[in-house]
Amino acid sequence: MKGDMYLAWSSDDEVVKRADSGGVITSLLKFALDSKRVDAVLAVKARDGNRYDGIPVLISDPEEMIDTAGALHCVSVNIPRCIKEYLNGASDMKLAVVGKPCDMRGIIELVKREQINLDNLLLVGVNCSGTLSPVVAKETILKEFGVDPLDVVGEEIEDGSLIITLKDGTTKTKDLKELEEKDYGRRENCRRCEVKIPTMADIACGKWGVNSRKASFVEVCSDKGAQVFDEAVRAGYINVEPPNHKAIEERKRKEQEAIESALQWQETEFAPLKNIAVEEKFDYWQRQFSRCVKCYGCRDACPICYCKDCILEADRGAIEPGELPPTIMFHLIRIAHVMDSCVNCGQCQDVCSAGIPLARLTFMLNKELFDIFKYEPGMDVESRPPLRSVTDKELTMPGVELSF
């Protein structure tokens, strides 16, 4: 049933051995494939076993599922965009998707824009306390931990520290805050992200609350998810037991801690942008934007951008063709179009070849718009993006009650 919580682990020993926390997701997806509930699974896999090179893979053979077992922290693939661009928005096949909260939110935003068919999707979300950019991760491990990045077989972000596991089974721990002050550690958007448990997906899995057991804490968040999960349990793919009170408390506490640290990061990151003197602010952004090489990477990577015929294209007349750097309009138009629905996935900043702090600006604006419209992007399929729609409720409210 929707809202149920379980401590769960796979009944397949091989999966338990290879996965990080019980292999619930691997077994659940294997069941979904075996029982033909989905045609394929979109998951993330380390290419050639390299942990720093994660790629999205489409799996239709249940036996291959085991290759995707285990968590990868040093990748940030663009799952929503992948479904929309390369899998026809799941319009012609039933798909199970595994992803972080921001991936799930991106998918839901695209569903609202009719680019992805949610009826064909089974969303399996994993708790996320942050990802590392592959290059930074390697540098962190080499310089701060003093080990060869290729010796690492597992990373973990737990209670404010980064823990790496080496080939020989030893673990090394460093304080995440210290690392991040030196600009190592998690990606910038992950630090300030406050959605840690993907309750907007059908099933949310994670290891918070399992108390170092080889199991996952599963929260079933929709009826669709409940159906698949219950059947997988009945078919014997997954073992479950009800979590005790302590486990639920523990999970809640860890989430709360992570959110608090995120809010702190938001403050420290936004403060310099907000506190620049008004006269310098414009020059600051002009300088930042003047580095742009107009590669359109930010537009192409953003899961929210979906127009087939983009107004920023040279033949649309909005932006002077061939002008480099483009006028500040290029960025303002792009940001104006996505700011109400930014899910803070950080893809725009990741791909930016000039290193413009795009995600920071967009997310800051998104937070300010939240104060006006009270719209949380990607959390609920039913609520519409505020700048693209007017609800009947707003229409019947007298002008004085509207706060915008």
Add this chain to the structure above:
Amino acid sequence: MIMEEFEPKILGFLCRWCCDLPDLRGILETRHPPRFCSTEVICSCGANEFLVLKAFAGGADGVLVGGCLAEECRYMRDSLSARKEIAALKPLLEAIGVSSERLRLEPSSPSESAMLAEKLGSFAQTIKQLGPSPFSRRRC
């Protein structure tokens, strides 16, 4: 050296159903700010994020959008969506260092044109105090 007094350039996007500013000039003999020019839009939602930003990038010191009250809009919900659009653009302008006071949405109705003219005057005063927009400051 005689410093020329700063006269702000103001562009108005005026809804054709409720803003009679150009006519008013003849009827009531009100005086508009000297560098005010306006364009008629079918509905205030015609002044979308692109046109407003383009106006600023093109050197406007202030942008005034005149539209119907939500319940009087001829196009059901469009004036409300314009209102949302403008509300959302303000933080964006503020974030890049353009004061959000430079963008104003004035709800109006056909009988209130004289009032709109007054509001335009006070808007021009506000912009005058703010000085030239950073967009045009860079140009000169």
